[in-house]
Amino acid sequence: MKSKTNSIIFIVLVILVILFLSPIFIVLMNSFKGQFYIADAPFVLPDAKTYVGIKNYINGVAKINFFHAFGYSLFITVGSVLVIVFFTSMTAWYITRVKTKITSALYYLFVFSMIVPFQMVMFTMSKVANVLRLDNPVGIIFIYLGFGAGLSVFMFSGFIKSIPKEIEEASVIDGCSPIQTFFSVVFPILPYLLIGNKYRTIPIAVQFLQGGYGSRDMGALMAMLVLSIVPIIVFYLTCQRQIIEGVVAGAVKG
Amino acid sequence: MSKTLKKYFPIFVLPTLLAFTISFLIPFIMGIGLSFTEFRTVIDARWVGLSNYVRAFTADTKFIEALWFTARFAVVSVVLINLLAFPLALLLTRGIRGTNLFRTAFFMPNLIGGIVLGYIWQLIINGILIALFGVDITFSAKYGFWGLVVVLNWQMIGYMMIIYIAGIQNIPKELNEAAAIDGASRSQTIFKITIPMMMPSITICTFLTLTNSFKLFDQNLALTNGAPGDKTQMLALDIYKTFYGRVGWEGVGQAKAVVFFLLVAIIAFVQLRLTRTKEVES
Incomplete structure (x- = not known):
């Protein structure tokens, strides 16, 4: 009886997953069609007449200077994740373990920043960044550290609260400085991949394909959508366990 | 220490x-x-009191329309996303084979950026609409509205499902066993044990879906960009267009942003208060 219901659920889930992931396959399929054959019949497989091979990819890569955007994306993504994890975990540990009015005020300030919509600081932030000459890849990483601080301090604090203090105290008794304690005891057990979704530059480049004057190249657009999804999917499939643990840790323990 | x-x-x-x-x-x-000044470049700011706020609401009806559209969108999205994610989480905690693969698949869209999501769905929704009615998504605000609902659902169901799964797994086994011994039916167990015990996850999930749907921007920009005639424009997009689309309106844009911020803050606060009171101690 139970195994029968479970098989039915299994089949339902398979169908749901196929439906759920079909948009990605539809884009993939269309990226191999000539640009004028896409909008009219997006759900038809490419045939001898509509198939253009990798022409769309070549076009798109040239049009938006894809590898340039990809390089930027990679640098900013990897750079900011490393910087954010490093600095905000230290901050979170400090404000969780040192209980003063200042640290609790800081905690609430970080939490507060999470609900402020980006549009509130969009204009002024770009002005400040301009004045301080932060409008370059390294500066952007610094900006991301500041803007991402709220969320990740919040998440790390939630996690740190669940670590027993005794482990850290033992290491202090052994004569370790707070810095040594943090990096030898606390840092190694933090879930690093809390902060995934920092993947921006390519999507903005894709936006340029939209082009004015209603003349957009649908083929190139499809190809670039595929190219911008592939790195994320590869990344996700390699570290999915940590990503999902990160989501859970952030939501439940925070 | x-x-x-x-x-x-x-x-x-x-x-x-x-x-x-x-x-x-x-x-x-x-x-x-x-937000209380008129400015082009920040340095030339000139005090104008509350006039930006007055202009935001009275100079044209765009802001109020965007507000109304956003509110309707948020209500529909929050309800739909949670109503779909929760049963999915229930199905995926029954120990069915392939559970991990299913979770992986459902979570995947969440990692794709908003702009890219918008374009993917524009292709699909337009394809369906053209086949059925011979028009595209810019034809009617109704299409745009439901299009955005679909996009956000696709993006967030997997995320919420993961949080719900963690919540379900945290419920002590003894509770379910005790209920089974007392002869509770499956639906009784769900409504009398699972849901009350899951209130912390439900709080988090409604909070995340509510604030995310209120702040939606990228998907809106890519999918409809407000078409037809700014009728599917949400608050964030309206503010963006006020800033960068109209010279001399920077102050109004900033005033709208402040109103937007206050709205999000109030909603978040009230919602957390409301659902927190329903949480039970485990």
Whole structure:
């Protein structure tokens, strides 16, 4: 009886997953069609007449200077994740373990920043960044550290609260400085991949394909959508366990 | 330990705090100040009192329309996303084979950026609409509305499902066993045990879906860009267009942003209060 219901659920889930992931396959399929054959019949497989091979990819890569955007994306993504994890975990540990009015005020300030919509600081932030000459890849990483601080301090604090203090105290008794304690005891057990979704530059480049004057190249657009999804999917499939643990840790323990 | 640690403030906190001050605190305070001025480049700001706020609501009806559209969108999305994610989480905690693969698949869309999501769905929705009615998504605000609902559902169902799964797994086994011994049916167990015990997850999930749907921007920009005639424009997109689309309206844009911020803050606060009171101690 139970195994029968479970098989039915299994089949339902398979169908749901196929439906759920079909948009990605539809884009993939269309990226191999000539640009004028896409909008009219997006759900038809490419045939001898509509198939253009990798022409769309070549076009798109040239049009938006894809590898340039990809390089930027990679640098900013990897750079900011490393910087954010490093600095905000230290901050979170400090404000969780040192209980003063200042640290609790800081905690609430970080939490507060999470609900402020980006549009509130969009204009002024770009002005400040301009004045301080932060409008370059390294500066952007610094900006991301500041803007991402709220969320990740919040998440790390939630996690740190669940670590027993005794482990850290033992290491202090052994004569370790707070810095040594943090990096030898606390840092190694933090879930690093809390902060995934920092993947921006390519999507903005894709936006340029939209082009004015209603003349957009649908083929190139499809190809670039595929190219911008592939790195994320590869990344996700390699570290999915940590990503999902990160989501859970952030939501439940925070 | 905390005494020695206390002295390490400059090392542990200062770098983050500096970045936070420069890229959040200062722009935030400047933003509030600028909403009472007229400006093009910040330096030329001139005090105009509340007139930006008055203009935001009275110069045209766009802001109010965007507000109404956003509110309707948020209600529909929050209900739909949670109503779909919760049963999915229930199905995926029954120990069916392939559970991990299913979770992986459902979560995947969440990692794709908003702009890309918008374009993917534009292709699909337009394809369906053209086949059925011979028009595309820009034909009617109704299409745009439901299109955005679909996009956000696709993006967030997997995320919420993961949180719900964690919540279900945290329920002590004894509770379910006790209920089974007492002869509770499956639906009784769900409504009398699972849901009350899951209130913390439900709080988090409604909070995340509500704030995310209220703040939606990228998907809106890519999918409809407000078409037809700014009728599917949500608050964030309206503010963006006021800033960068109309010279001389920067102050109004900033005033709208302040109103937007206050709205999000109030909603988040009220919602957390409401659902927190329903949580039970485990």
